[in-house]
Amino acid sequence: MSPSTKYTEYDAYAAADEEAAEGRVFDVNGQDWDQVVSGAEDLGDERLVINMGPQHPSTHGVLRLILTLDGETVTEARVGIGYLHTGIEKNMEFRTWTQGTTFCTRMDYLSPIFNETAYCLGVEKLLGITDQVPERAQIIRVMMMELNRISSHLVAIATFGLELGATTVMLNGFIEREYTLDLFEEICGLRMNMAYVRPGGVAQDLPSGALSKLRDYLDRMPKRIQALRKLMDHNPVYLARTKDIAYLDLTGCIALGVTGPVLRATGLPWDLRKSQPYCGYETYDFDVITEDTCDVYGRYLVRVREMEESLKIVEQCVERLQTVKGPVMIEDKKIGWPAQLAIGADGMGNSPRHIAHIMGTSMEALIHHFKLVTEGFRVPAGQAYAAVEAPRGELGVHVVSDGGTRPYRVHFRDPSFTNLQAVPAMCEGGMVADVIAAVASLDPVMGGVDR
Amino acid sequence: MSSQHPEQKAEQAADRLPAQPAPKPQEQPIVRRGMFGAKTTGDTSGYGRLVVRQAPKVASPRPYGGPDVTGEPGEFDEIADTLERSLSGFDDAVERVVVDRGELTFHVRRERLPDVARRLRDEPDLRFELCTGVSGVHYPQDTGAELHAVYHLLSITHNRRVRLEVACPDADPHIPSVVSVYPTADWHERETYDFFGIVFDGHPALTRIEMPDDWVGHPQRKDYPLGGIPVEYRGAETPPPDQRRSYT
Numbered sequence A: 001m002s003p004s005t006k007y008t009e010y011d012a013y014a015a016a017d018e019e020a021a022e023g024r025v026f027d028v029n030g031q032d033w034d035q036v037v038s039g040a041e042d043l044g045d046e047r048l049v050i051n052m053g054p055q056h057p058s059t060h061g062v063l064r065l066i067l068t069l070d071g072e073t074v075t076e077a078r079v080g081i082g083y084l085h086t087g088i089e090k091n092m093e094f095r096t097w098t099q100g101t102t103f104c105t106r107m108d109y110l111s112p113i114f115n116e117t118a119y120c121l122g123v124e125k126l127l128g129i130t131d132q133v134p135e136r137a138q139i140i141r142v143m144m145m146e147l148n149r150i151s152s153h154l155v156a157i158a159t160f161g162l163e164l165g166a167t168t169v170m171l172n173g174f175i176e177r178e179y180t181l182d183l184f185e186e187i188c189g190l191r192m193n194m195a196y197v198r199p200g201g202v203a204q205d206l207p208s209g210a211l212s213k214l215r216d217y218l219d220r221m222p223k224r225i226q227a228l229r230k231l232m233d234h235n236p237v238y239l240a241r242t243k244d245i246a247y248l249d250l251t252g253c254i255a256l257g258v259t260g261p262v263l264r265a266t267g268l269p270w271d272l273r274k275s276q277p278y279c280g281y282e283t284y285d286f287d288v289i290t291e292d293t294c295d296v297y298g299r300y301l302v303r304v305r306e307m308e309e310s311l312k313i314v315e316q317c318v319e320r321l322q323t324v325k326g327p328v329m330i331e332d333k334k335i336g337w338p339a340q341l342a343i344g345a346d347g348m349g350n351s352p353r354h355i356a357h358i359m360g361t362s363m364e365a366l367i368h369h370f371k372l373v374t375e376g377f378r379v380p381a382g383q384a385y386a387a388v389e390a391p392r393g394e395l396g397v398h399v400v401s402d403g404g405t406r407p408y409r410v411h412f413r414d415p416s417f418t419n420l421q422a423v424p425a426m427c428e429g430g431m432v433a434d435v436i437a438a439v440a441s442l443d444p445v446m447g448g449v450d451r
Numbered sequence B: 001m002s003s004q005h006p007e008q009k010a011e012q013a014a015d016r017l018p019a020q021p022a023p024k025p026q027e028q029p030i031v032r033r034g035m036f037g038a039k040t041t042g043d044t045s046g047y048g049r050l051v052v053r054q055a056p057k058v059a060s061p062r063p064y065g066g067p068d069v070t071g072e073p074g075e076f077d078e079i080a081d082t083l084e085r086s087l088s089g090f091d092d093a094v095e096r097v098v099v100d101r102g103e104l105t106f107h108v109r110r111e112r113l114p115d116v117a118r119r120l121r122d123e124p125d126l127r128f129e130l131c132t133g134v135s136g137v138h139y140p141q142d143t144g145a146e147l148h149a150v151y152h153l154l155s156i157t158h159n160r161r162v163r164l165e166v167a168c169p170d171a172d173p174h175i176p177s178v179v180s181v182y183p184t185a186d187w188h189e190r191e192t193y194d195f196f197g198i199v200f201d202g203h204p205a206l207t208r209i210e211m212p213d214d215w216v217g218h219p220q221r222k223d224y225p226l227g228g229i230p231v232e233y234r235g236a237e238t239p240p241p242d243q244r245r246s247y248t
Helices: A003-009 A033-043 A088-092 A100-104 A112-127 A135-163 A167-188 A210-232 A236-242 A250-256 A296-323 A352-361 A363-374 A415-427 A432-442 A446-450 B006-015 B075-086 B110-122 B185-196
Strands: A047-052 A064-070 A073-080 A341-344 A347-350 A382-390 A393-401 A409-413 B030-033 B051-053 B094-100 B103-108 B130-138 B147-155 B160-168 B174-176 B199-201
Touching: A064 A432, A073 A415, A073 A432, A088 A100, A088 A409, A100 A112, A100 A409, A112 A135, A112 A382, A112 A393, A112 A409, A135 A167, A135 A210, A135 A296, A135 A432, A167 A210, A210 A296, A236 A296, A236 A432, A250 A415, A296 A432, A347 A352, A352 A363, A382 B103, A382 B160, A393 A415, A393 B130, A393 B147, A409 A415, A409 B130, A415 A432, A415 A446, A415 B185, B075 B094, B075 B103, B075 B110, B075 B160, B103 B110, B110 B147, B110 B160, B110 B174, B130 B185, B147 B185, B160 B174, B185 B199
Parallel strands: B103 B160, B174 B199
Antiparallel strands: A047 A064, A064 A073, A341 A347, A382 A393, A393 A409, B030 B051, B094 B103, B130 B147, B147 B160
16 A cells, blocks of 8 residues: 555644754744854854755745854755745646646746746657747747846846845846846746747747847847946955855766756856757857856856857847748647737737637637647657756756646756755855855756756 | 568568567557546546557667667667677666667666666766756556656767666565766655655665655655645645535
């Protein structure tokens, strides 16, 4: 008998009265630090185990760090996660393949487009339609991903500045991110959690005027990134807090599965966009940024220079979008849904033309629409793994189908989840203040970690 | 299907048609009947007679080819050959090899998993130095192998990927841990234990990672419902979805 059948008989409060396993516990409620200090003195123990988080402002989201301190030195660091677990993978098993994008976009909420694209690439691989996705859709995907990379890296740098006490960096980073989110809003109606990339293409084509907005953005952004670099690159306070901090070399990164900017800051030019291209990345001209310092400063430099490379890619996308016309969703009507969307006053929905067609002129189209919306399409049985280079590293998706209209199992290999394992390796033996810098340089997003 | 005529035989060989026809889906156990989970009232969905059978367990014949399907021996054959050379008792360790959708999967017997993983990591011609996670899958109908752990390995040196799939029965949910080979599998194995109840023997600290420590049950299993679980919040109660509203 498996234990899972007993969940209804389970008394959640049965173990509430149990005492801590070891040592004396102090509850800190503010203005009582003297009591803690005198209490610790009475114990005659130099070792102090403290919880940093899950509600500490310096931990990204609800990350809990359990630090064993000897004075200011961290002798042991353990990471506690799970406070933001929402069961997205389980939920996706109860919705159609298309509806899955709406769930997985909410995982890593700073890089929604990457979540969607990884998932859609997996589903397309299962369907065997990777080659049939229209070129225009691929260009839009690449453009959206690179814009998203810029906005995600901006938050990484902005929050990093905030955690080190630099409000100016935070404000500047978030202002620029705001402009990027405005573009998302312009293109798909939503600033976050867009569910814009769908199996077979993207939900809808660019609205008129989007290209000129993109060009304004491209004119503005290089100067703004330069301004940010001017503020940060040679700032003595910033350098003191980041140089030679949280060292993790190539061996450590590979053993711990760390990818993304952290890996590239060790000097290895590993970028899935170059090494295992998807969505046509092999046709774009850009460089893989590396640094060889293996420290927090190197990771910052990789991020900030990657934004410049991303701008180059976006520029090429805008150029191509002027000439490459055509559909943005696969021709196959049995898969291509929703492909008839429009943005109305109240957001995105079925276009009035499509509604007039199914409600007024064609009963077959109505039946087809109804079947696709309620039942979805079938995906041949099997499994596939697709990976994209997300801002934080390799975002992999393992999709399993049993031949039905809903995923049998979807598992995301989120880079934040894997990278967080490196926290003990980066922090132990260092100072408490450097823990903040180390965690911030990993840039974990708890929505992606806990899913 | 297969003909005795030598000319046709040669043609079939050229087409690489399977000598034995694939097992008929009728022989597979039934996974599901009907649609939308409707069981109580009359069949208004029109799907009442639908029978969904489990996908058969297939094994790919040689040559395995590569990520691009060409029919010629490719990098998947190189991987399999190198592994076969360096691993004693390859046929005993690898139950089946499946090439599907441009991906290579080794179905490994659980006792031999650390051995196979170590070979894949250390052999210079293989060098799968990065493990990109462990994923669990629950197949309640697959008697004797209900729980699967799926490992995705990546070779940065050779720019290749390979998948290992290991199965264990629900009654004895033990799989040897690969943390000693791939330290990054630490959290991934904890996650798979948390969600599926697979016990990874030899893991340094196999505890729950996403769910609370005192949680009962493993949520990603197919026999675990979506919603309707008593929550640890005083006074709060969420009934199962099918009992949430009643207008009597």
